[in-house]
Amino acid sequence: MPQKVMDRRVERTRRSLQNALGQLIMEKGFEKITVQDVIDRANVGRSTFYAHFESLDQLLLSGFEPLRAQFEDFLSGTEYDNESPWALSLTMFQQVQKQQGGYITLTHVQKYLYGYLLDHLKTALPKRNKNIPPELLAHYVASSFIALMTWWIDNNYPFPAEKMNELFRQLVEPGTLAIMMGE
Amino acid sequence: MPQKVMDRRVERTRRSLQNALGQLIMEKGFEKITVQDVIDRANVGRSTFYAHFESLDQLLLSGFEPLRAQFEDFLSGTEYDNESPWALSLTMFQQVQKQQGGYITLTHVQKYLYGYLLDHLKTALPKRNKNIPPELLAHYVASSFIALMTWWIDNNYPFPAEKMNELFRQLVEPGTLAIMMGE
DNA sequence: TATGTTTCTGAACATCGTGTTCGGTTATAC
DNA sequence: GTATAACCGAACACGATGTTCAGAAACATA
Numbered sequence: 001m002p003q004k005v006m007d008r009r010v011e012r013t014r015r016s017l018q019n020a021l022g023q024l025i026m027e028k029g030f031e032k033i034t035v036q037d038v039i040d041r042a043n044v045g046r047s048t049f050y051a052h053f054e055s056l057d058q059l060l061l062s063g064f065e066p067l068r069a070q071f072e073d074f075l076s077g078t079e080y081d082n083e084s085p086w087a088l089s090l091t092m093f094q095q096v097q098k099q100q101g102g103y104i105t106l107t108h109v110q111k112y113l114y115g116y117l118l119d120h121l122k123t124a125l126p127k128r129n130k131n132i133p134p135e136l137l138a139h140y141v142a143s144s145f146i147a148l149m150t151w152w153i154d155n156n157y158p159f160p161a162e163k164m165n166e167l168f169r170q171l172v173e174p175g176t177l178a179i180m181m182g183e
Numbered sequence: 184m185p186q187k188v189m190d191r192r193v194e195r196t197r198r199s200l201q202n203a204l205g206q207l208i209m210e211k212g213f214e215k216i217t218v219q220d221v222i223d224r225a226n227v228g229r230s231t232f233y234a235h236f237e238s239l240d241q242l243l244l245s246g247f248e249p250l251r252a253q254f255e256d257f258l259s260g261t262e263y264d265n266e267s268p269w270a271l272s273l274t275m276f277q278q279v280q281k282q283q284g285g286y287i288t289l290t291h292v293q294k295y296l297y298g299y300l301l302d303h304l305k306t307a308l309p310k311r312n313k314n315i316p317p318e319l320l321a322h323y324v325a326s327s328f329i330a331l332m333t334w335w336i337d338n339n340y341p342f343p344a345e346k347m348n349e350l351f352r353q354l355v356e357p358g359t360l361a362i363m364m365g366e
Numbered sequence: 367t368a369t370g371t372t373t374c375t376g377a378a379c380a381t382c383g384t385g386t387t388c389g390g391t392t393a394t395a396c
Numbered sequence: 397g398t399a400t401a402a403c404c405g406a407a408c409a410c411g412a413t414g415t416t417c418a419g420a421a422a423c424a425t426a
Contacts, residue, residue, distance in 0.1 A: 009393065009402055034383060045404040050385065132350060133341075136334050140354055143330035144323060151319050158316075167315060167362070171323055174357035179350070192373055192422065217412060228375045233414065367426100374421070382413080391404070396397100 014052060016042040018063045021056070022103030030060065030107040063103045064112050067095055071116055080124045086169055088120055089145055093161035096149065106153050110146060118142040131179050144172050197235060199225040201246045204239070205286030213243065213290040246286045247295050250278055254299055263307045269352055271303055272328055276344035279332065289336050293329060301325040314362050327355050 020041035024033045035056060039049050053059040074091050078084050092113060096104060121138040128134070148168050152159070159167075203224035207216045218239060222232050236242045257274050261267050275296060279287060304321040311317070331351050335342070342350075 007394065007402070013403080035385085036383070047386080047388090047405075048403055051402080054385090136331070136350070139334050140327060140330050143326050147322050147326035148319070151322050167319070170362045171358040174361050175354040178357050179353045190373070190423070196374080218414085219412070229413095230376075230415080230417090231374055234373080237414090369425085370423105371425105372421105372423070375419085376417105378417095379415080380413100381415105382411105384410080384412100385408105386410105387408080388406095389404105391402105393400105393402075395400085 010052075013042075013044055013048060014062070017044060017049065017052065017059055018103050021059055022063065022105055025105045025107050030056075030105075060107065060111070064108045067099070067104065067108075068112070068116075070095055075120060084124050085117075085121055085141065086165065088117065089168055090161065090165040092117070092145075093149070093152075093164050096153070097157060097161045100157060106150060109149055109153065113149065114142055114146050117145055126180065129180055131182055137176060137179075141172055141176065144168065193235075196225075196227055196231060197245070199227060200232065200235065200242055201286050204242055205246065205288055208288045208290050213239075213288075243290065243294070247291045250282070250287065250291075251295070251299075253278055258303060267307050268300075268304055268324070269348065271300065272351055273344065273348040275300070275328075276332070276335075276347050279336070280340060280344045283340060289333060292332055292336065296332065297325055297329050300328055309363065312363055314365055320359060320362075324355055324359065327351065 017038060020038050021033070024037055024041060033056060035046070035049060038044075038056070038059070039046055053062065071088075071091070074088065078087065096109065118138055121141055122135065125134055125138055125141075129137075145168060148164060148171075152164050200221060203221050204216070207220055207224060216239065218229070218232060221227075221239070221242070222229055236245065254271075254274070257271065261270065279292065301321055304324055305318065308317055308321055308324075312320075328351060331347060331354075335347050
């Protein structure tokens with residue numbers, strides 16, 4: 001939970017680090033980035049970095065915080081039913097699209113979104129089925145979502161969020177319905 | 184291409200390193216493994232490791248070589264048609280199952296299999312479609328495959344390969360057909 | 367069994383990234 | 397204007413990487 005009033009310097013430092021990380025992820029991918037890279041780009045002292053974050057992973061996570069809060073809100077105000085997975089995926093497409101040019105990157109999506117969707121699906125999907133284990137079904141749906149989202153971001157958002165969600169549903173729903181009914 | 188006759192010591196060293204890596208992947212995951220871990224486990228000198236492989240990635244890749252060769256064979260003897268993607272996926276399920284207890288791990292699957300399937304799909308799938316970009320479709324199918332494969336290995340091969348491939352097809356085919364026909 | 371060749375060993379070394387510490391400097395809030 | 401909080405940056409210990417080299421061991425051959 002953020003302080004009511006935050007020292008300008010703190011805000012400036014954190015923003016700067018987040019932006020630097022975002023840029024570097026685009027340039028060379030998260031795995032190849034060092035703390036040195038980030039603090040050089042952000043013009044921040046080494047000790048300052050560690051005063052704010054205990055690792056690059058923490059810094060990465062901090063940039064995802066705004067979206068995380070939105071999804072929490074969304075989920076706490078939603079009933080679980082047959083439509084809720086599609087509503088959640090639509091929200092995710094929309095929110096990510098809105099962040100274009102911000103510091104939300106593919107790395108954020110792949111690292112955090114998958115888990116959110118999976119958790120939701122595990123409770124939203126029917127629990128018992130003789131044709132397929134429910135966790136497998138959840139994995140399949142969540143993976144498919146991430147695949148579409150990854151392609152979408154990689155290709156620079158060629159379609160609007162609504163169209164992506166439609167594609168997602170058209171691809172995934174028929175098979176899942178078929179397998180739940182039995183062949 | 185392996186030598187006709189290989190010095191016993193070379194064979195022993197390489198096997199030992201591959202096995203050590205396989206064990207360590209199961210124990211703590213590929214990302215957390217260091218060269219030191221591997222050579223300690225394998226009882227091999229530091230300089231020996233670097234005489235054989237130039238990195239952990241190379242060592243990992245070397246263990247996948249047998250499977251890679253099989254898939255090359257399979258693909259070079261197969262016509263591209265509507266059935267070939269399912270035949271390839273079945274082969275992959277079967278070959279991975281056969282390697283149970285060998286040094287093929289989840290890491291191998293996720294790092295190499297995806298690329299193989301994707302390449303095949305890009306040529307095997309119909310090239311033009313007004314409803315969905317072909318590369319997106321290929322990504323979706325390949326990701327779904329990896330999702331099922333991952334679950335299967337994670338849960339210790341609860342079903343035979345044939346059943347997994349059937350599930351894969353039942354989940355993926357209806358949606359892809361529907362979207363190719365137009366809604 | 368003797369010989370020449372290949373492989374393995376292990377210690378030493380340079381290099382790089384991490385995470386911490388601390389005395390000194392600067393910006394901010396009031 | 398002053399007390400306080402944040403930032404700086406140099407120094408340090410640590411651990412992993414990748415290379416080098418001289419000596420020991422295993423191998424193929426005859």
